[in-house]
Amino acid sequence: MAIYRRNYKPYAGTLTQAWSRCFVLFRYSRRNLFRSKFLTGAFVVCFFYPLVCLLLIYLVHSATFLEQIGVRNQILAIDNEFFFHFMAVQGVLAFLLTAFVGPGLISPDLANGALPLYFCRPFSRAEYVLGKSSVLAILLSQITWIPGLILFGMQASLAGPAWTWSHLWIAGSLVLSSLIWIAILSLLAMALSAWVKWRIVAGALLLAVMFFGAGFAQAVNAVLQTESGHFFNVAYLMTTVWNALFRVDTVHPIPVVQAWIALLVYCAVCLGLLMRKVRAYEVVR
């Protein structure tokens, strides 16, 4: 069809499946993200620590090399604590990446009034949120549980089946802990950006929720002589859950079940906020 013909013709071809349309948003948003050189650089930096871990696993199993450099091969144990530390480092990087990427997903649509254009099509609000959050979910997966599983696979292949079977639960912990963290970060970033509609402010607000949240929690604990202030500290709650998932022995003032419940409440509040703000038009009553 020649595009220079200035006439209108209706479309009579086939349509794509309704379920596949939220991936349209994923494709366009992801393409926009990687136009930023800074983000591309930051994304690459996120793979440094997994590479270091990969090297460490290889070295631990390379007895000849360790003998050559005069190091005992028991100096580093590849166990649950090793993967816990891996998750802790990658979790921080995931947070920083979210603070940079997350607010830019929804706030431009809200600021430019583009939501009516999405929702006047056969495309629901849930699909919109799913499409936008999938950008973060896939991006953060690439730096958390996917390299985690690669490390686990590497260790399993070098340590043999006995180690693999006795530590198989670590793979589950890696996936589950990553997914919870990704869900919390994605929902928090999108809810805040939907609330303030301004990318930079939303990014700052996300940092504030994490850092000031921790400070506020400490202040509440000190003033009220309680441990309940930790419920305001999302990172602390997450660490409590991760400790339990990776079976790391530490004493936590907040029971793990309560930490789980608190994280779920955070997710629910963010979802509620998103559903309230992500509308074609806001109703002023």
Added chain:
Amino acid sequence: MSTTLQPGAASGEKERTPPAVPLPPLVELQGLSVRFGKREILRDLTASLRGRSIGLLGPNGAGKSTLINTLLGFYKSSSGSAKVFGYDIATEVRKIRGLVGYMPENDAFISKMSAVSFVRMMGELSGLPADMALERAHEALFYVGLAEARYRPLGTYSLGMKQLAKLAQAIVHGPKLLILDEPTNGLDPSARQRMIRMIREIRDGKEMRIVLCSHLLRDVEDTCDEVLILKQGRIAHYSNLDEERRANKRFLELETYGVNGANGDFTEAIEKLGCECAVTANRMKMILADGVETRDIFRLAAERQVRIRRMNFRRDSLEDIFLKAMEG
């Protein structure tokens, strides 16, 4: 409960003959009310809109945009129901949205995207495969006259260009109904003319039906064949403009000068033809009877040596209709 409105009914005018091939109902409203908190925005709207191009008119705050947003499922109705193409807005809104192209009133775009990417994405979200969406995005942008600027970011567009880009995204997927909310807002006269011409072309192409929401009477008069006038959330008037225009053609104004006494004969002769006449000095107003044409008037005038100085059809402009509706 109000009854179903047909064109002209709200103004109390006589029933008119339906068009030869009536179109299926586009929008059917059955006691539709919309309430935001304590404010009732739309009140018990009942009408069956069938035109190819329907204008929604009303002063600011009359409920035009709310009606459109309710038909698109953005707002929930507090009572009553509405159907678009026979699909209920409460239960089948996804089907309705699949048939609709919507051009919103306010700025609605993604500033860093180029027009072609933006229109393509909107096409894909409507269900077009990626390659087809790209092809149609180019076509739609050519069609609206943004061919040269289609690779520029939308944030750099002028207001008129943004309006055209909004129109392009509304037609890219080939909808059956095009909803235009204040399409000429903020346009200069030449851009407005271009927009109106394009809407007329779309209307005359007969592939799409149009609902145009505006407070500019001229826009509606230029592009619509039916008009629904809203006032304070109620239907003040609903009429078929074509029929109104046809009806008004029978109303004639004459200014004459001639031999003394000739005007009296002339008036009598006209009345004998079955026309109603009102005479003031040399001015006559008449409603032509069926079968009487203007040439009959000229013939009678020639026979009685009455010279016609001026003759024109008096027609109610949309402004007259609108003002009557607002007074009512």
